[in-house]
Amino acid sequence: MKISLMLQLSFITMLVVLLLINSPVYGHCLGDQKALLLKLKNGLTFDSSLSTKLVRWDQNTDCCQWPGVSCDQKGHVLVLELDNEAIFSGLENPTSLFDLQYLEKLNLAYNHLNSVQIPREVYKLTNLTYLNLSFAGFGGKIPMELSRLTKLTFLDLSNVALKLESGDLKALVGNLPNLRELYLDEVYISWKGIEWCSTLSSSLPQLRVLSMTNCGISSPFDPILLNLHFLSVIRLDDNNLSTIVPEFLANFTKLTTLGLSNCNLRGEFPNKIFQVPTLQELDLYGNEILTGTLPDFSQNGSLRELGLGRTNFTGSLPDSIANLTTLTEIDLSSCNFFGPISSKMENLRDLVYLDFSFNSFTGSIPLFHKAKKLNYINLSHNNLTGPLSSTHFGGLSELEYLHLEENYIGGTLPTVVFSIPSLQVLELQNNHFSGEVHEFANASSSFLYKLDLSNNYLNGSIPRSIFKLNRLSQLLLSSNSFRGTINIEAIKGLPRLKILDLSYNNLRIDVQGSNSTSFPFPQMSELNLASCQLQKFPDLKNQSLIFALDLSYNRIKGNIPIVPTSLIYLSIANNKLTGPIPSSICNLYQLQFLDMSNNSINNKLPPCLFQMFDYLSVLNLGRNRLSGIILDTFLSNCSLKTLDLSNNNLEGKVPRSLQRCAFLEVLDIGNNKIRDTFPCMLKTLPSLHILVLRSNKFYGDLQCRIANQTWSKLQIIDIASNNFRGALLPHYFSNLEGMMKSRNPGPRLHYLEVEFINYGLYYRNRVTLTLKGQEMEIENILEVFTSIDFSCNNFEGEIPEVLGDLKLLYLLNLSHNALTGRIPKALGKLSQLGSLDLSVNQLSGRIPDELASLTFLAFLNLSFNQLSGRIPRGNQLQTFSAESFEGNTGLCDFPLKKLCSDTKMNGSSQPRSSSDDETVDGKYISFALGSSLCFGIVTWLLLHSTRYNELVVRLLFRIFGEHKKAGRNRNRRRSR
Template identity: 50%
Template sequence: MNGSIISWLLLAIFTITIFSNAATASTSAQCLGVDQRSLLLELRNSLTFDPFMSSKLVRWDQSTDSWSGVTCKDGLVVGLDLSMESISSGINDSSSLFRLEFLQSLNLAFNDFDDTAIPSGIANLSRLAHLNLSNTGFTMHIPAELSRLTKLRTLDLSFFCNDDELVLNLERNLSSLIGDMRELRELYLDGVILYTEGSEWYNTLSSSVPKLEVLSMSYCSLYGPIDPSLMSLANMSVIQLSGNNLSSTIPRFFANFSSLKTLSLIDCSLQGEFPHEIFQVQTLQILELSTNELLQGSLPEFPENGSLKTLVLSDTHISGRLPDNIGNLRNLSRIELANCNFHGNIPSSFTNLLRLSYLDFSFNNFTGPIPSFSKSKNLTQVTLSHNSLIGPIDSTQWESLSSLLILDLGFNLLEGNIPSSLFTHPSIQELLLSDNRFSSQLKGFFYAPSHMLQKLDLSNNNIGGELPTSIWELRGLNYLLLSSNNFSGSFHINWVQQLRNLSNLDLSYNRFSIDATNTASQAFSFPNLTSLNLASCQLTTLPQFLANQSKLSSLDLSNNYIKGTIPRWIPNTIFLTLSKNNFHGFIPPSICKAINLEVLDLSHNHLNGTVPDCLMESLDVLNLRNNQLNGNIPENIPRTCNLKTLDISENLLQGQIPLSLASCTALEFVNIGDNQIDGTFPCHFTAMSRLRILVLRSNKLYGEIGCPHSHNTWQMLQIIDLSSNDFGGTLPVSLLASLEAMKANKDFNHLQYQFLDFYHDELYYEDTMSATLKDLRLELVKIWTIFTLIDFSSNKLEGPIPNTLGDLKALYALNLSHNVISGSIPPILGNLHQIESLDLSVNYLNGSIPPQLANLDFLSLLNLSNNRLVGNIPTSGQFLTFSKSSFEGNLRLCGLLLNKSCSITTKGTEEVGDNGDDDDSEKKWFYMGIPLGFVIGFLVFCGPLMFVRSWRFAYYRFWDKVLFKFSRP
């Protein structure tokens, strides 16, 4: 929508200029009749306006010879321009304005008439050819009387407002407004709600305003598809329909408009292939198609000396390689291709774009080196972040760009040294080089530094050495982000005090140690500092200067060596994390006096005592994980609870889960695991419809899982871990059936809570947790919304595995091990095509292994050990990758993985076929083989005795000796 608003503002300014030009011939007193002058003075006296903001009305006077904004002809007022005069009221149906009956042009744009209706008396101005009421603050219905202005050539009722309740709308169809305006050339209705059906508005335009040249109806609640009737408007030069739900392809007939200059279709739910012919329209100057994710296509070869000035395709699927001859667009000044999946090198022909002023190629797959833009003297912003660009930065190509304000090369594969000229550039305000492979040191780089630099981001590189002291000469810095590098040496925090404008400082995760001593003085403060990150900076004490930072909103001191108790003074921040330190003792009640606090993370310390009740009242995020807190979970939780994240796991908490926690209906993340909580399954949690993570593992909970009498469901739940409790009964069929998020992946993100927005940079708190995956306890630093897990292991669950589990096709991990589950493994589990970990071990499962499990292509861990399974182990698909331990403890399983042949059975063992059913033919041959084997054995032994005489005599002599030996006394 931003691109559309910019385009609209340009059009609005252009329109106002037209009206202003019509009124620039400010008449003298001699060209105004007495009655006309009287009407103007009466109008001035009736209007309410701010004289300090007015440049025209404030100068109107009976004795003056100048009437600003007034155009007259033959002593009659024919033009009135009162735009941007801060008028708030005074125009109604009886206003003297509507007695200026010879008016041909009226401009009241950009005033604020305090949410009143457009006066119907405006229809008295029957000679009007130009009417501009854009952004006047008029709301409610457009009066039907406007349709009587049949001589209008320009009508502008555009209305943009952030308040959905304050809208301007057309109560009837579009024909009721413009049906008789056959002279209309320009129509601006942006932001006006039009109640139209289907293609009605297309037909109205084609039949009612055949001379229309400019159509601007963005964000009018229109819906498509685009109708061929528009082709009849052959004179169209501007088409702006952004922000409507057109839901259609873009017709090729747009290329037939011989005078087309502007085509803006941002955020219109467009789809299909974009026609190449439109790119090549010789008159086209502005093409805006961004935020149409289903729109596809590629860029064509461009004709020589194309007229295109603005090309905005961001957030579409228009992709491929950039044509080598893109340099033919010599008038191009703005190009935005962000998040479009373009690839390949950026063509060197960009050096021909001398008028280029704005370029954004972020979030693509561009490779190769950065081309030269040294001839584009008007460039103000270059954004190439989030690509795969390689090589060093040319130290010379940026020096000649004296208008460059923003250079964003972050998140690429750039390497080498950072040119010192970038730090001394005379105009650059934002230099963003994070997440690359830059190395070496910054020593000497800030010689004669630029005072224009406001934002410097070098985070996530390999820059080493000590910080040069000249960095503190960058007096204009607002942002200094140096995290995750190899800076070393000692850093004195009071050096930063020289940067009086600094608002965001991030020194985290380097190899230098922060010296925060001798900073307790009240005079020591950073007057504008709002965000400070000193995580992993080898701090041993809590910096005392923090007590003086009145504007500090975000403070991260995590992963240090700070010891002692949490002080009673706590910075009144929005975000505070002291996690992974050595704090001990109680959580001070004074922490509740930090009235702005939304995010509090005290995890991974040595805190003891109880959880203060007040922490459950106003916070959005509370993380007390891995301490030694005891007592009960606070019970006095107010109905105004705002918690979105609650992590009190890995403590010594006792008692039951309080019923009042159900008041926290915004909760998305709940982790109470690894405590000593008892009671039954918390059915009151079903009121938390936004719940995504529920971890209750390793407690003393008992009873059945699920809430049979509850109608609420957890449709967003993606992780549920109830392992290592005393839950019994059968697996909860109704609960499993309600897990919609595990049935289909609908979004791809990770759990995070936005708590601040600094200078267009959003700051987040990211949830973390541990989980048992593939027999390993892993720490999930980022919890992706597509990651789904069910862990009911180590309980007393019984009964069969329900077929409902087969519906959870987005399930990533399932663990039902160490229970008393019986019955067979349902073949429907073969539908879990996303599953990577399946553990059903140590149960009483019987029957055979369903061959459908062999089709689970992503399955990397399967544990069916210690059950009562029988028959063949499948020998296809993923089963070829599993080890023997996956099947041990099933005495009647056989197959190659167990080195047990299924063709030879021991006494008391039935032979089972691959399909899991008893094979009757094999049983028949088995029993027939017994007498057959006896006969063959008898013949092999007795045959030679009967038919070989020498063998028979030897046999008799042997037995004679044996009998003689045993018969002797």
């Protein structure tokens, strides 16, 4: 026992001796070494409040014990680490540094030098094996003297201000045969061809890590790289390689990391690379034209991080992804994946980050309760369905971000969602959640700073615990069915609140019950209380930071008050405001969006308003009582995109200076008293999508003497109810290129809207159209929706055949004119046509058989013309009622009661017996009844509630492309 004990003591003693021998710090540092270090320190300018090492260098203590310093056995300084020391100057030519002849490791990374050159004398440190000068603030050319440091195994020169000229690479690394890690991130390199590949392959046989992100490399890979047998890390992100990914990259037998994000890669990604057994990290993010599919992953794969976001990868998610048991991060966002998310993903226990957003995944959400370290989940903007259960996220104590917005998830919200202790962001907007919202557990200690439940079907009272989330800065609950009265004073428990959106519920917001005289949120930047039964304006005189204010759809009366000058976005539409537009509105020096529509605002437009058009993007003053003229003072730098002055009492002419608004997309001056000829100068506006001149006093023909001008984007033109005259010449329509060619909208269709990118806000344009004799306002206008309304004018002559070239046309109304001749057969080519009104003209001849092929036609009116002959047979025309054909004495056949005689009428088709008429195919009748009933319901809903505009949008999605859920949100905020 004693012998055994002695052996143990001897063994322990030997271990202690060995540890002492291998310790990086020995004894006392030499006096000359201390003197050199102190001289170096005294020559440096640095921020002592940010320094953690230099400020602790004390001349009364052993310099080998100083932070950032290590010595050898004899007291020579071997290691000097002064990274992140907030050094501003003193490293231009630090002679004392270069006298540390024994130095093996030097780290000056992440300091704040002012683009000083790397000192050439660094070559004197001949014993260096490690040199890190990354992002220290060095600039200019990299000195070739670095090539004399032949013992280097690690070199990091990453810096945005450094550069290597042609040929310098060979000179730099040609004498560094021992180099194992090379980092040149952000260094500008003017390399051509395969120079970089051949130089590295021939000079650095020991290289293991190659990192050259954002260097300006534009040449492809070369197989000569395979000479680097030990290469395990390749990072070339953010270079414009513009090449296919070579399959030979799979032949690097030691490859652990491959970073090729944002490299403009093309072609199909080789599946063999996924199968490299040593691969741990693969990042292809941002290569938008790179295609590929996920392979079947083998058992016990080593992949830990997989980044395919914003690529063109497609296909389904294989069950074998569960074989990647070491996976910690996966990003498949903004790709084209579809199908269900494998339920086997619940076996990925090490998962920390998951982003599957902006795809077409379907089915239910898999369980994640086994991934205890999961921090980030983003499944937003998919087609996921089904309810959430308490098991989905139960036990995820480290979850900080949960994004499920823009799906079809329904059911009630499980209690567990509101009890995740570390949750910071919860976004569930634009789903089908219903029922009441549970109280938050431990609300006062919650870390939640963003809560978005908007655009669901939630009801009941807003939980009181929400107003105890004292870290909350964004609260968005709009477009639900929450009820009750909320006093703004009650929200004072949210001291950090910056964004508040309670719009479009059944809430009554009391802003006058506050004990203070002003709004109690001095940090507020966005306030949306639309449709909250407000009677008065909130007092916002102390809101110096607010830039978005929406008080629309309330009951606010009186004059327009003074509002904060910081506003960028202001909507007070649909209230009961009266009086003139105050000149103080022109003090809003950064206003980009102004909507005062649908009030009783009167008087003239203030002249100063026209001086705001150099920064104002949207101006909507429609449906008021404004009078006077539109001043012809539009600025040369006009930035307007939407101008809506419709439904007022404006007179005069269309300002010719309006042509200076080169970015104008929507112009609506309908329903005024403007007397003018057709404003031909508008044809010079390349971005115009919507032009509405209806119900004014315009006159003359449409002949414009502007050569070679086309409206490449015009999708809606409405000049109805004026005094235009003359023939409808073919070139009036042949220049409407926006209605002829497919716009190739991509996987999802888009709305016509103005977005304020820096603020996450947007304004969705709306327009009033005439359909089935009724005016209806469409709030959500798809960019593929097209309409021509020339009705109620004095146009004459024939309908031009060129209309048949407008293949995207959805609505055509030429009714109540004096048009003659036949209905063109070419209209049968308008395969997208949903509404056709040619009534009350003098059209003659037969109805073309080609119209029977318009399978999307939902509304047809050919009444009160001089048409004759049999109504063409087909599954479509017989679905309309007799009212669509009345007033044409020569027409016969179903749905009219008049039977066609045995004698041909004006070239009508062959006769048939009365028994044939009595046995009209029953499917026509049932189809007609069903179509009429459905169309009538949709029209009624549109006329009685704008909330049902999404029904039209869904119909148009079915016609024009993929059906992605039409947003019910009226709040003007984009998910970010």
